[in-house]
Amino acid sequence: MNISTTYFDRIAQRIxxxxxxxxxxxxTILLPNFHAAQPLAQALMRAAQLPALLLPQxxxxxxxxxxxxxxxxxxxxxxxxxxxxxxxxxxxxxxxxDLWSMTQELLKLFDELTQSLAVLPSDxxxxxxxxxxxxxxxxxxxxxxxxxxxxxxxxxxxxGEELDAARAYQQRLATLAARATQPxxxxxxxxxNTLEQNFxxxxxxxxxxxxxxxxxxxxxxxxxAKQPLTPxxxxxxxxxxxxxxxxxxxxxxxxxVASLENIFHSIENxxxxxxxxxxxxxxxxxxxxxxxxxxQVRLWLQAGKRDIAIVAQDRVVARRMRALLERAxxxxxxxxxxxxxxxxxxxxxxxxxxxxxxxFYHHDLLDLLKSPFIFADMAAGERKSAVYQLEQLLRQHxxxxxxxxxxxxxxxxxxxxxxxxxxxxASALLELGKKKTLAEWLSALRESLIVLGIDQGLQQDDxxxxxxxxxxxxxxxxxxxxxxYRFHEWRRWLAQQLDTETFRDSxxxxxxxxxxxxxxxxxxxxxxLLLGCDADHLPSVADGxxxxxxxxxxxxNLPARAIHSTRQRDDLLALLALNDCVLVTWQKDRNGxxxxxxxxxxxxxxxxxxxxAAFSDAPFPLHGGRNRFxxxxxxxxxxxxxxxxxxxxxxxxADLAQAAQPTPNAANEIIPASISISAYNSLxxxxxxxxxxxxxxxxxxxxxxxxxxxxxxxxxxxxxxxxFHERFATxxxxxxxxxxxxxxxxxxxxxxxxxxxxxAARAWLARxxxxxxxxxxxxxxxxxxxxxxAESEKSFDWDLEAVRLRGRIDRLDVRGEEKLxxxxxxxxxxxxxxxxxxxxxxxxxxxxAYAHEAADAAFVSIENxxxxxxxxxxxxxxxxQLNAERLVSVMEAIRGGAGLPANGIDxxxxxCEMRGLCRKGEW
Ligand code: SF4
Numbered sequence: 069m070n071i072s073t074t075y076f077d078r079i080a081q082r083i084x085x086x087x088x089x090x091x092x093x094x095x096t097i098l099l100p101n102f103h104a105a106q107p108l109a110q111a112l113m114r115a116a117q118l119p120a121l122l123l124p125q126x127x128x129x130x131x132x133x134x135x136x137x138x139x140x141x142x143x144x145x146x147x148x149x150x151x152x153x154x155x156x157x158x159x160x161x162x163x164x165x166d167l168w169s170m171t172q173e174l175l176k177l178f179d180e181l182t183q184s185l186a187v188l189p190s191d192x193x194x195x196x197x198x199x200x201x202x203x204x205x206x207x208x209x210x211x212x213x214x215x216x217x218x219x220x221x222x223x224x225x226x227x228g229e230e231l232d233a234a235r236a237y238q239q240r241l242a243t244l245a246a247r248a249t250q251p252x253x254x255x256x257x258x259x260x261n262t263l264e265q266n267f268x269x270x271x272x273x274x275x276x277x278x279x280x281x282x283x284x285x286x287x288x289x290x291x292x293a294k295q296p297l298t299p300x301x302x303x304x305x306x307x308x309x310x311x312x313x314x315x316x317x318x319x320x321x322x323x324x325v326a327s328l329e330n331i332f333h334s335i336e337n338x339x340x341x342x343x344x345x346x347x348x349x350x351x352x353x354x355x356x357x358x359x360x361x362x363x364q365v366r367l368w369l370q371a372g373k374r375d376i377a378i379v380a381q382d383r384v385v386a387r388r389m390r391a392l393l394e395r396a397x398x399x400x401x402x403x404x405x406x407x408x409x410x411x412x413x414x415x416x417x418x419x420x421x422x423x424x425x426x427x428f429y430h431h432d433l434l435d436l437l438k439s440p441f442i443f444a445d446m447a448a449g450e451r452k453s454a455v456y457q458l459e460q461l462l463r464q465h466x467x468x469x470x471x472x473x474x475x476x477x478x479x480x481x482x483x484x485x486x487x488x489x490x491x492x493x494a495s496a497l498l499e500l501g502k503k504k505t506l507a508e509w510l511s512a513l514r515e516s517l518i519v520l521g522i523d524q525g526l527q528q529d530d531x532x533x534x535x536x537x538x539x540x541x542x543x544x545x546x547x548x549x550x551x552x553y554r555f556h557e558w559r560r561w562l563a564q565q566l567d568t569e570t571f572r573d574s575x576x577x578x579x580x581x582x583x584x585x586x587x588x589x590x591x592x593x594x595x596x597l598l599l600g601c602d603a604d605h606l607p608s609v610a611d612g613x614x615x616x617x618x619x620x621x622x623x624x625n626l627p628a629r630a631i632h633s634t635r636q637r638d639d640l641l642a643l644l645a646l647n648d649c650v651l652v653t654w655q656k657d658r659n660g661x662x663x664x665x666x667x668x669x670x671x672x673x674x675x676x677x678x679x680x681a682a683f684s685d686a687p688f689p690l691h692g693g694r695n696r697f698x699x700x701x702x703x704x705x706x707x708x709x710x711x712x713x714x715x716x717x718x719x720x721x722a723d724l725a726q727a728a729q730p731t732p733n734a735a736n737e738i739i740p741a742s743i744s745i746s747a748y749n750s751l752x753x754x755x756x757x758x759x760x761x762x763x764x765x766x767x768x769x770x771x772x773x774x775x776x777x778x779x780x781x782x783x784x785x786x787x788x789x790x791x792f793h794e795r796f797a798t799x800x801x802x803x804x805x806x807x808x809x810x811x812x813x814x815x816x817x818x819x820x821x822x823x824x825x826x827x828a829a830r831a832w833l834a835r836x837x838x839x840x841x842x843x844x845x846x847x848x849x850x851x852x853x854x855x856x857x858a859e860s861e862k863s864f865d866w867d868l869e870a871v872r873l874r875g876r877i878d879r880l881d882v883r884g885e886e887k888l889x890x891x892x893x894x895x896x897x898x899x900x901x902x903x904x905x906x907x908x909x910x911x912x913x914x915x916x917a918y919a920h921e922a923a924d925a926a927f928v929s930i931e932n933x934x935x936x937x938x939x940x941x942x943x944x945x946x947x948x949q950l951n952a953e954r955l956v957s958v959m960e961a962i963r964g965g966a967g968l969p970a971n972g973i974d975x976x977x978x979x980c981e982m983r984g985l986c987r988k989g990e991w
Contacts, residue, residue, distance in 0.1 A: 070592050070646075070648065071592070071645070071646055071647075071648065072107065072590070072591075072592035072646040072647075073107070073111070073592075075282070075285060075590075075646070076107045076108050076110070076111035077111050077114065077115060078285070079108065079111065079253075079255070079280050080108065080111035080112045080114065080115040080116075081115050082278070082280075083095070083097075083112065083124075083253060084112065084115050084116060086251070086278075087124075087251070089112075089116035089118050089121055090116065090118050090120060090121045090122055091122045092112065092121065092122055092123055092124040093122050093123075093124060093125070094124075094250055094251070095124040095125070095250055095251045095252070095253060096124060096125045096126075096127065096132070096250055096251075096252050096253070097124050097125070097126045097127075097252075097253045097254075097255070098127065098128065098129050098132070098252065098253065098254045098255065099126055099127065099128055099255055099590070100128065100255060100256060100257065100589035100590050101128060101587060101589060101590070101591070102128065103590075103591050104126075104255060104589075104590040104591065105126045107592070108126065108255075109123055109126070112124075124253075129241075129264060129267070130237075132244065133237055133240040133241055133244060134240070136240040136243050136244060138231065138236055138239060138240065140192070140229060140230065140231050141230050141231070142230070142231050142232070142233070142236055143230045143231065143232050144545040145175065145232070145233065146506075146542050146545045146546055146565070147545055147546060147548075147549060148175055148225075148232055149168075149171050149172065149175060149561075150506055150546060150549045150551055151225075151549070151551075152171045152174060152175065152221070152225065153167055153168060153171045153551070153561075154551040155221070156170065156171065165615075166560070168557075168560050168561050168564045169564065169615070170615050172564060172568070173615050173616055174218060174221060174222075174615075174616075177218050177222070177616060177620075177621075177624070177626070178218075178221075178222045178225060178232075178234075179232070179233070179234035180621075180626045180627070181202075181218075181219070181222045181624060181626065182222075182226070182232075182234045182235055182238065183234055183237075183238065183261060183262060183263035184262045184263075184625065184626060185198045185199070185202060185238075185266075186198070186201075186202075186266075187266070188238060188241060188242040188245060188263070188266045188267060188270050189238065189239070189242060190239055190242035190243060190246060191239065192229055194242075195226070195235065195238075195239075196226075196227070199223065199226045203219075203223050206219055206624075214615075214616055214620045215616075215619075215620045215623035215624050218616060218620060218624060219624060237263070238263060241263065241264070241266075241267040242267075242270070244267070244271070245267050245270035245271045245273075245274070246270075246274075248270075248271045248273075248274040248275040249274070249275055250275060251275055251276040251277075251278070252271055252275060252276070252277045252278070253277075253278050253279075253280065254268070254277065254278070254279045254280065255280050255282075255589075255590055256279065256280070256281055256282070256589070257281070257282040257283065257589045257590060257638060257639055257642035258283075258589070258634075258635045258638035258639050258642070259631070259634070259635060259638070261627070262627075282589075282590065282642045282645065282646075283638060283641075283642070345676060345705050346598075346644060346650040346651070346652055346669075346672075346673075346705065347650070347651050347652070347705055347706070347707040348651075348652045348653075348654075348665070348669075348673065348705050348706055348707060349361075349364075349651060349652070349653045349654075349706070349707040349710055350653075350654060350655075350656040350665070350706070351653060351654065351655045351656065351657075352655070352656065352657045353655065353657060354384065354385055354388065354655060354658075355388065356655075356714070357385050357389075357599070357600070357653050357654070357655050358385050358388035358389040358392055359392060359714055359717075360653060360707075360710045360714060361378070361385070361389045361597055361599050361651075361653050362389050362392035362393050362396065363710055363713050363714060363717070364597060364651050364707075364710060365378070365393060365398065365580055365597065366393075366396060366398065367709075367713070368594070368595045368649075369398070369579065369580070373579070373594035373595045373649070374579045374594055375579060375593045375594040375595075376579055376580045376581070376593060376594060376595045376596075376597070377581055377583050377588065377591070377593040377595070377596045377597070378400070378580065378581065378582050378583070378596075378597045378599055379583055379584060379585055379588060379596065379597070379598050379599065379643070380404065380582050380583075380584065380599050380600065381585075381598070381599060381600040381601055381605040381606045381608060382599060382600020382602070382605045383600075384600075385599055385600045385653075385655075386582060386599060386600070389599065390582070393580070398578070398580060399576045399578045399580075400576065400578055400580045400581065400582055401573075401576050401577060401578045401580065401581040401582070402572060402573055402576070402581065402582045403572070403581055403582060403583040403584070403587055404570075404572075404582055404583060404584045404587070405570040405571055405572035405573075406570065406571055407566065407567050407568065407569065407570055407571075408531070408534075408535055408538070408566040408567075408569045408570070408571055409563065409566040409567040411531050411535075411571060412439075412440075412441075412531075413441065413526055413529055413531045413532040413535045414535065414566050415439065416436070416439040416441040416442060416522055416525070416526075417513075417517075417522075417535075417562075417566075418563075419432065419435050419436040419439055420436055420442075420494075420516070420517075420520065420522065421513075421559055421562075422435075422436075423435070423436045424495055424498055424500065425500070425555070425556075425559070426469065427469050427470055427471075428469055428470060428471045428474065428491070428495075429468065429469040430462050430467065430468055430469060433462075433471075433474070433491075434455070434458075434459055434462070437455040437458065437487075438455060439522075439525075440525065441522050441525030441526055441529075441532065442520055442521060442522050442525060443487060443490070443520065443521040443525075444521045444522070444524040444525030444528065445521045445524050446487075446521065450483070451487075453483065454483045454484055454487050457478075457481055457483055457484055458474070458478065458481075458484055458487075458488075461474075461477050461478060461481065461484075462474065462477070465477055471488070471491055471492055471495060474488060475488045475489075475492070490519055490520055490521075491520070493519050494515075494516035494517075494519040494520045495516075497512050497515050497516045497519065498512050498513070498516055498555070499512070500555045501555075502555075503552040503553060503554055504552060504553065504558070505546070505549055505550065505551060505552055505553070506542070506546045506549060506551070506553060506558060506561060507542075507543050507546040507547050507549065509553065509555075509558040509562075510539055510542055510543040510546070511543060513539065513562075514536075514539060514540070514543070523536065530573060530574075530575055531571045531573070534571055535571075538565070538569050542565060585636055585639040585640060585643065586635075586639055588639065588642075588643045589639060589642060590642070590646070591643075591646065592646045592647055593647055593649075594649065595647075595649040595650070595651075596643065596647045596649065596650045596651075597650075597651050597653065598640075598643075598650065598651070598652045598653065598669075599653055600653070600654065600655075601652050601653065601654045601665065601666045601669055602654040602655055602658070602663045602664060602665060602666060603663070603664040603665065603666055603667060604658075604663070605666070606636065606640070606666035606668060606669070607632070607633035607636045607637065607666070607668070608636065636668075637668045640668055640669075641668075641672075644672070651707060652665075652669055654666070673705055676705065677705065728991050729969065729970055729971075729986075729991045730756060730969070730970050730986055730987075731756075731967035731968065731969040731970070732756070732759055732967060732968055733962070733965050733966060733967050733968065734759060734763045734962060734968070736963055738763055738764075739763060739959070739962055739963055740762055740763065740871075741871065741872060742865070742871065742872035742873075742874055743762060743871060743872070743873060743874070744873075744874055744875055745873070745874075745875040745911065745912050745915055745916075747761070747762045748873065748911045748915065748955060749910065749911055749912060750762065751955075751958065752908070752909060752911060753909075753972055753973075753976045754970060754971060754972030754976055754977075754980070755967075755968035755969055755970075755971065756968050756969060756970030756971070756972070756982070756986050757970070757972060757976070757980055757982050757986075758968065759968040760982040760985055760986070761982065763968075766982070766985070778894070780822065780832075781832045781835070781836070781894060782892075782893070782894045784818050784819060784822070784832075784836075785836055785892060785894055785930060786861075786878060786892055787818050788811070788814050788815050788818045788836070789843075789860070789879075789892060790860045790861055790879075791814045791817075791818070792810065792811055792814055793857045793860060793879075795810065795814075796810070797856070797857050798851055798856060798857065799844060799847050799848055799851065800848065800851045800852075804841075804844060807844050808840065808841065808844065811840055811843075811844070812837070812840070815833060815836060815837070815840075816833075819832070819833045838932065838933045839930050839931065839932070839933055839934065839935060842930075842933055842934055842935040843930060843935045845935070846928075846935040846936075846937075850881070853883075854883045854884075855881040855882070855883050855888060856881060856882055856883065857879065857881055858880045858881055858882045858887075859879070859880050860877075860878060860879040860880070861876055861877075861878065861879075862876065862877050862880060862920075863875070863876045864876070864877070864919035864920070866915075866918070866919050866952075868952055868955060868956050869956060870955075870956045870959045870960050870963070871955060871956065871959040873915060873919075873952075873955065875915065875916065875919065877889050877890075877891065877916045877919070877920065878890055878891045878892045878928075879891075879892070879928075880920060880922070886923060886924070887920055887921065887922035887923065887924070888922060888924045888925070888926065889913070889916040889917050889920055889922045889924070889925040889926075890925070890926060890927075890928050891912065891913060891916065891925070891926070891927050891928065892927075892928050892930060893927045893928065893929055893930065893931075893938075894930055894931055895929060895931055896929060896931045896932065896934075897929040897931075897934070897936045897938050900927045900929050900938040901938055903927075904927075904938065904939075904940045904941075907940070907942050907947060908947070908950065908951065908954070911951050911955075913925040913926070913927065913939075913940060913944075914940075914944065914947040914948040914950075914951045915948065915951055915952075917944045917945070917947075917948050918945075918948030918949070918951070918952055922944070923944055923945060924939065924944055925939070925940075925944055926938060926939035926940075927939075970986035970988060972988075
């Protein structure tokens with residue numbers, strides 16, 4: 069029998085003793101949640117021992133209150149938030165603050181101030197009187213500045229007739245208390261807030277109220293002597309009172325200690341009687357914790373457990389654990405839910421607004437277009453191909469941002485016309501430069517989503533539907549709000565709304581569920597996994613304020629975070645008392661720093677260990693000796709089995725093939741028939757690099773350049789020299805001044821567009837100017853040796869039977885019948901000499917010479933104020949012939965199935981973008 073059954077049976081007996089069966093409709097039982105209704109009903113049936121029973125009303129306080137109709141109109145939180153924001157904006161006290169987050173915090177404090185009123189006002193007049201009394205009491209008190217500000221703003225916001233949610237709840241509870249006639253039974257495991265306590269007090273003035281508080285219901289166990297636990301509780305109290313959290317808190321009263329002592333005993337007794345102590349798994353990383361937790365759930369399911377709760381204190385670990393479970397095809401029901409801000413359905417909104425705000429910066433636009441929710445009315449293949457085409461265009465032409473520029477670029481790409489037109493239309497709807505009301509912004513957003521087909525995409529997803537409903541609800545709620553906001557203010561508001569709105573996926577029904585501590589009150593599960601129970605996450609500090617700290621709360625007599633923490637402790641102990649099979653996980657190492665177990669659990673564990681050591685003859689299976697996996701076990705509560713299973717899983721993965729040096733071969737159909745000089749260079753440098761770049765074509769998506777790079781500089785210098793020699797085929801006979809002036813003028817023209825785009829272009833131009841006089845001097849000497857400029861930028865396409873080799877030479881000079889191929893390089897002569905050191909490593913010059921039947925070829929090094937000719941030492945026609953023959957034989961071998969090994973030398977690998985693909989370093 070589960071321990072929780074004993075508690076429910078006792079409650080049932082108490083109720084039936086006061087209200088004889090079978091008709092219990094005359095009483096109401098307040099439950100912490102609806103999960104407790106079924107075990108309580110079963111306990112009543114058992115205790116009544118009758119074939120039929122008319123059950124009492126079993127309800128949560130909130131649901132009971134919601135059943136009370138109100139005549140006054142309700143103000144939504146979004147309306148209150150907008151009003152308060154406008155007030156704060158008008159005050160101009162916090163010019164650089166994030167006013168939306170301050171607004172949210174203030175509204176929470178206002179609600180707490182409302183709920184902390186000493187009375188339970190049942191209408192607007194009573195409420196006004198109560199507020200006035202609270203105001204007068206505080207008016208003369210010394211309040212710190214922030215507390216005074218909160219209090220005055222709260223007071224100013226309370227004068228309307230309209231009800232906010234906190235006031236509505238208060239009024240409904242007042243009505244329930246005023247109508248009290250029936251006995252009321254209450255099940256709880258931790259303290260209620262002032263408002264709910266006020267309700268109980270007022271109710272009890274008119275009808276009987278009986279509270280079953282788990283903390284006061286210690287159930288003894290035969291055969292296990294109780295040890296006084298007060299020292300442990302005192303330590304817990306001492307630890308809490310030393311904590312900064314509780315400086316302004318109430319701490320533990322005598323009653324708390326006594327009732328908690330009951331719970332501690334219950335946990336010990338249960339542990340002793342059943343041999344099921346909570347077990348602890350200390351992980352060395354987030355990944356290990358998530359893996360261990362997922363493994364434990366799989367083991368429990370295998371053992372036949374069908375109601376498994378995962379109390380997720382650390383949501384980051386929970387996210388990872390959920391992914392691991394899904395990989396094992398175990399879906400998880402989620403009672404807690406995730407905020408919309410963390411879901412992909414919100415990401416598409418964020419990407420859309422980001423792209424809009426950044427003037428369609430190419431990364432933002434591509435991110436948006438890759439969302440599965442956009443253009444949902446297009447066939448998936450059509451959409452993907454349009455996005456691919458656009459991406460190709462952007463990267464090929466290096467356009468960084470601007471929808472109009474993208475449209476001009478795609479003039480001849482019919483498939484892109486419609487998507488780009490829709491983006492333009494949607495963008496026009498938002499009108500970023502204007503100020504609008506929140507409802508107008510939402511309306512424009514909704515229209516733009518329809519134009520972009522995002523609306524349709526979201527409609528096909530559960531979370532998406534809820535998101536669209538939320539947008540519509542906010543629009544309706546804010547229809548009368550007159551405040552006007554700039555785009556960035558509205559976007560911040562929207563982000564905050566998405567961060568507070570929660571999505572719960574009700575479509576999954578699974579034996580495994582994520583939940584949170586407060587939702588486990590009075591619940592028993594087959595197994596419980598307490599996830600992320602380190603000191604940073606338990607107690608959680610989720611309620612901590614960013615703008616108004618505990619001192620402010622204390623000054624306003626509001627419960628400090630210590631109360632929140634105490635409630636979590638009580639809920640935790642209640643959960644442990646009611647459940648037999650519990651695993652606690654936490655990270656003892658967090659990013660290289662030692663992590664601590666939650667103080668609540670550490671004290672409990674110390675105490676359990678101490679008591680079990682004192683009663684070492686107690687039948688406890690995890691104690692001492694060796695376990696069935698052969699590991700030495702200490703007298704502690706550590707989980708050992710999971711380590712074994714994780715190691716087994718690792719060993720299984722290690723059996724998989726090790727990464728090896730790849731040597732792929734390529735199908736004939738994808739081997740290119742024509743290759744460029746740079747492709748040939750790549751083939752020589754590393755066949756695998758050639759395979760990835762030119763056979764798989766993974767290099768096609770070049771990065772869009774946002775600034776000027778060395779490559780641009782080189783290209784511009786080429787263009788300058790080409791234009792210069794079109795004007796001056798020979799420089800001899802021209803004055804140096806004339807040549808320099810002309811060359812500078814051409815240089816300015818060639819750099820003009822770069823100078824407009826990027827300030828750094830001026831530095832590159834200056835770098836060229838340093839070498840400009842040296843270039844004229846070199847050209848003069850070249851002519852003195854009889855060479856004459858013949859042509860530049862001439863393409864060639866050379867048919868080598870097995871393959872075509874294509875390229876373009878920078879310049880060809882002639883001297884009578886002799887030909888000299890020149891290739892401009894903005895690199896030093898030393899670098900170029902190194903390039904040519906190993907004959908055949910650099911194929912460029914030899915291939916250029918061969919293509920133009922030139923006996924000579926050389927690099928022209930233009931760098932750092934010097935211009936030098938760098939030529940290979942080898943016989944050029946022979947080198948060219950050998951290069952051509954090698955290319956033919958290598959391409960034939962590749963077509964014949966030869967592998968393309970990843971064998972680049974370090975100097976090549978250092979600049980290779982395919983490193984992640986060949987996984988050099990892993991083999
Ligand atoms: S990193 Fe080195 S081995 Fe790998 S593909 Fe590039 S050049 Fe070849």
